[in-house]
Amino acid sequence: GAVVSQHPSRVICKSGTSVKIECRSLDFQATTMFWYRQFPKQSLMLMATSNEGSKATYEQGVEKDKFLINHASLTLSTLTVTSAHPEDSSFYICSARNTGERAEAFFGQGTRLTVV
Amino acid sequence: GEDVEQSLFLSVREGDSSVINCTYTDSSSTYLYWYKQEPGAGLQLLTYIFSNMDMKQDQRLTVLLNKKDKHLSLRIADTQTGDSAIYFCAERARGSTLGRLYFGRGTQLTVWP
Numbered sequence: 001g002a003v004v005s006q007h008p009s010r011v012i013c014k015s016g017t018s019v020k021i022e023c024r025s026l027d028f029q030a031t032t033m034f035w036y037r038q039f040p041k042q043s044l045m046l047m048a049t050s051n052e053g054s055k056a057t058y059e060q061g062v063e064k065d066k067f068l069i070n071h072a073s074l075t076l077s078t079l080t081v082t083s084a085h086p087e088d089s090s091f092y093i094c095s096a097r098n099t100g101e102r103a104e105a106f107f108g109q110g111t112r113l114t115v116v
Numbered sequence: 117g118e119d120v121e122q123s124l125f126l127s128v129r130e131g132d133s134s135v136i137n138c139t140y141t142d143s144s145s146t147y148l149y150w151y152k153q154e155p156g157a158g159l160q161l162l163t164y165i166f167s168n169m170d171m172k173q174d175q176r177l178t179v180l181l182n183k184k185d186k187h188l189s190l191r192i193a194d195t196q197t198g199d200s201a202i203y204f205c206a207e208r209a210r211g212s213t214l215g216r217l218y219f220g221r222g223t224q225l226t227v228w229p
Contacts, residue, residue: 046216049216093159095159105215107160
């Protein structure tokens with residue numbers, strides 16, 4: 001299957017700082033990227049959907065000023081957690097897919113964010 | 117929104133078959149997926165089935181779809197300890213223009229040696 005690379009895999013930051021997470025599609029053009037948050041022993045919660053060159057569409061309850069998403073190219077999307085707080089600590093996973101009805105979504109390896 | 121339900125836990129002995137079940141509510145689902153997540157890792161696409169199919173087999177994996185009952189299952193033959201992981205069922209609705217997926221909570225499969 002296609003490869004989606006997410007970086008970093010783990011990050012620890014201080015409260016009040018910002019953290020950027022990158023999601024890259026390595027061997028295909030990712031027209032659409034999804035950002036998920038996963039709490040321990042729970043399912044994936046979709047945070048936002050982004051199309052290349054457009055503003056991201058955020059799910060209800062997700063603060064767009066808190067979680068900045070940029071999808072400036074067909075191979076890269078970034079999620080920036082601004083002014084991070086301990087409650088933002090979580091596992092963040094991106095997913096990417098190409099256009100087309102049959103296109104599968106491929107996932108990055110996830111980023112474990114710990115805010116101290 | 118769409119609901120996808122899975123049982124949370126399944127334990128089997130090595131060498132036995134595992135069957136993970138999933139139910140969904142959206143009758144317009146186009147594709148249904150099974151993903152595997154190992155600890156601390158992202159999701160790995162195992163297999164998917166189009167809604168006009170009843171069954172799909174891929175080596176040790178067999179997916180059965182009962183569209184009338186909105187029931188999906190994943191059977192893993194000859195389960196190995198390396199199969200221990202969380203398995204997520206996901207559906208993609210017909211109206212989902214961007215390919216958004218709706219996930220179940222995941223089934224923790226534990227394989228005992």
